[in-house]
Amino acid sequence: QKEVEQNSGPLSVPEGAIASLNCTYSDRGSQSFFWYRQYSGKSPELIMFIYSNGDKEDGRFTAQLNKASQYVSLLIRDSQPSDSATYLCAVNGGGSYIPTFGRGTSLIVHP
């Protein structure tokens, strides 16, 4: 049984700060890692994906992957109130193309 774990939060950060969201996974064969953002009452939308160890940056977002420790994180720099949402970590690979989602971390960015 593949498991993807996230702290449900809420994680509360002040505007302008760095928000750090973490995700761990159980299947060592996992190959691809995705971060989705879901606003309340809306559908999940992709922020970014990563599949190589290290950092991947896209604007204010940085995904970090450490396969040896089986964790992936998302950093949001200069957090804005509009970043307030639930962030879902998803993992696939290891023989299946169907992703396994974590329960999501609720992020609140307060002015």
Added chain:
Amino acid sequence: DTAVSQTPKYLVTQMGNDKSIKCEQNLGHDTMYWYKQDSKKFLKIMFSYNNKELIINETVPNRFSPKSPDKAHLNLHINSLELGDSAVYFCASSQGGGSGTDTQYFGPGTRLTVL
């Protein structure tokens, strides 16, 4: 143009009824999915359909059945609805095939309420 669309957006019905939710994608993707998101926001895969191959999450009751008339459509039929079926149901599509960058594109969701 909406990439992945679902109808209806809201569905309120009585226990024991049979209902369907429709999903269409215009992305040319090979794979479509149905997810259930419960009140605690946990997004759980129900079905995946790829080139006539149906993969079923074994925990899904057989009251739920997917129907795919063609590659662009994957509808969800639910028989004998129960209170516990109340949730938001998301349709999604992806290029499929196990690509390392296989991104899910989600529809807007259908909020099902069983009374």
